[in-house]
């Protein structure tokens with residue numbers, strides 16, 4: 254092999270080595286967001302990552318003290334209140350209060366339905382802390398009805414999710 258061609262081959266090898274080195278770096282970079290994605294936050298109803306919706310997500314503690322996440326109140330209600338749901342045995346449900354973005358218990362919340370405010374999944378049950386906030390929210394956002402957790406039933410869930 255003439256010396257010139259040999260050098261070319263060497264250069265070629267070196268370039269392909271660099272290209273290989275770069276390629277082997279890039280999948281690693283891409284893998285970082287994937288590896289930090291914690292599947293424990295996946296919505297127990299629709300599998301969306303609930304931690305990406307900090308203003309809407311719901312934390313449910315099962316009767317045997319396991320933590321389940323939901324992306325939104327409506328996904329939680331589908332598992333807890335709907336006949337097709339699989340999480341009927343819970344000890345605590347914590348929602349995010351709309352105005353103060355702090356956790357409140359499902360039993361303490363006033364839910365406004367039929368408003369123009371959409372959650373991660375669309376129409377939702379928007380939780381607020383008391384009846385005055387519920388009236389304010391209903392008036393400000395064209396809400397249709399205020400309802401307590403104990404009164405939410407299949408018919409209402411299906412009407413809201415339409």
Ligand SMILES: [Zn+2]
Pocket residue numbers: 296297298299300301323324325328374
């Ligand atoms: Zn969901």
